[in-house]
Amino acid sequence: MKTISLLFIISLFINGVFGDEVKSVSVMEGDSLTLHTNITKIPRDGVILWRFGLQNSLIARINEVAKDISIYDDVLDGRFRDRLQVNDQTGDLTITNITTNHTGLYQIIISGKQISHRFNVTVYALPVPVISSYCPQNSSSNCLLLCSVLNVRDVSLSWYKGNSLLSIISVSDLNIRLSLPLEVEYQDNNTYRCVLNNLITKQTQHLNITHLCQMCSDCVCCCHVSEAVIRLVVSALVGVATVAVLVYDITSSRTKLKKRSQTPSDRH
Structure with missing residues (x-):
């Protein structure tokens, strides 16, 4: 048994x-x-x-x-x-x-x-992708955009113009940041969306061209002067002002000393 x-x-x-x-x-x-x-x-x-x-x-x-x-x-x-x-x-x-x-x-x-x-x-865990404008050094006359997500795995990130797929990027392992660029004209009236997909579902972010894409005269990004540059300019101006004050003080002191040294001879 x-x-x-x-x-x-x-x-x-x-x-x-x-x-x-x-x-x-x-x-x-x-x-x-x-x-x-x-x-x-x-x-x-x-x-x-x-x-x-x-x-x-x-x-x-x-x-x-x-x-x-x-x-x-x-x-x-x-x-x-x-x-x-x-x-x-x-x-x-x-x-x-x-x-x-x-x-x-x-x-x-x-x-x-x-x-x-x-x-x-x-x-x-599927986050909603974020769309932002960015400024490379050799910026073109078009609006440059970047769709990004953080800390995702086994997903694909895509740009769509209407229902047409424009570009796609995929990642299998955990990635710190996944990004996909897009270039559009400032006056483009088409609809664009960035889509993050996995095996189960998807998250979509629609592009607001009016909000993110502005002409260079009005766009902070395109006419951007970095904070470091601003600080450098301010520091330079302060330095010039300081030197000017020192020069003025030195010149004034020399003039006063010269006048004092000449006073006794004038009395004789």
């Missing part, structure tokens, strides 16, 4: 019931995510364990015999605090208001049915 049980457990590993298959799940930051047990009813003598991360930290436990549900949301610096919910019928785990800190490997073990599932969860 023991030999049959041992062979049964070995077959479970071979056939993948405890196997290495991992289900990949993607979700946006701020959404709610439910990980399913794929059972309709917890076994009467069943115990369900939900674990997270490489350290296999226990985050939830259901003991059907004792009719007890325990949620350990203070583990891992409390990243799950007030976010975990467990279905008392199916054992499904729900994470509310999910963040990028919840990215990782989740495992469920159902002892009564000898079942184990694993989920590789990726939480994406």
Whole structure:
């Protein structure tokens, strides 16, 4: 009987019931995510364990015999605090208001049915791209724009003119800054938009040409004098003024001394 049980457990590993298959799940930051047990009813003598991360930290436990549900949301610096919910019928785990800190490997073990599932969860945080004007040294007569995002991965950044794609750039690994330039005429009446895409969703920023693109006579950017240059000019003016005052003082002092030295001879 023991030999049959041992062979049964070995077959479970071979056939993948405890196997290495991992289900990949993607979700946006701020959404709610439910990980399913794929059972309709917890076994009467069943115990369900939900674990997270490489350290296999226990985050939830259901003991059907004792009719007890325990949620350990203070583990891992409390990243799950007030976010975990467990279905008392199916054992499904729900994470509310999910963040990028919840990215990782989740495992469920159902002892009564000898079942184990694993989920590789990726939480994406997608910011709205920012459009700004910029001034290279060799500035042209057109308006020069830059669409940028910070700290993103597995995304593409695109410029569109109406529904036509103008340019695109992609990044896989975490990038400090992702930027894409665009050059338009000052009086351009077309609609432009910068779009940030990932596997789940997208964020769009529309270009306001009137606001960002002004002619050089009115544009602070094009007629820009840097703060360092302004300080240098002011310092130079102060220096010239100081020298002028010193020269005036020296000249005045010499004139007074000359007059004093001439006074006795004038009396004789």
